[in-house]
Amino acid sequence: MHEFGIAEELAVLVDRTLSENHGSKVLKVVVETGAGAVEEVSLRAAFEEAARGTAMDGAELVIETSAREYHCFDCGVVFSADEGSNASCPVCGGFNTISAPNHDVVLKSVEIEG
Numbered sequence: 001m002h003e004f005g006i007a008e009e010l011a012v013l014v015d016r017t018l019s020e021n022h023g024s025k026v027l028k029v030v031v032e033t034g035a036g037a038v039e040e041v042s043l044r045a046a047f048e049e050a051a052r053g054t055a056m057d058g059a060e061l062v063i064e065t066s067a068r069e070y071h072c073f074d075c076g077v078v079f080s081a082d083e084g085s086n087a088s089c090p091v092c093g094g095f096n097t098i099s100a101p102n103h104d105v106v107l108k109s110v111e112i113e114g
C-alpha cells in the first residue's frame, strides 16, 4: 500500500534526525500532506507499524493538510482550494481547471528527547 512506503521513508528520515541530534526517543512527528494525497487513517496505521520497536514507538503523529493547488487553463492563474477535482477559478470563474500534482507527505518537524 502507498501509505506504508511513505511511513517507511518517514521512519528513515526521523531516525536520521534522531541520530544527528543524539536523541534517544522520538516524542512527536509533524508532517504536511497535500489534500487528498494520502488517507490519514492509513497513514497513521502505517506509521504505527513502521514505528513499532523503534525509538519512534509511541510518538505522536501530527498530520497537517495543505490546500490543493489548481491551474486555470482559461486565464492561467494558479490558486489554492480544498474543493476536490472541480474547483472553479477565483479570477475568471471558469471550470477549465486542473489540480497541480500534489506532494505526498513532507516531514516538517521532529521532537526528540535527548
Ligand SMILES: [Zn+2]
Binding pocket: 072, 073, 074, 075, 076, 077, 089, 090, 091, 092, 093, 094
Ligand atoms: Zn481562470
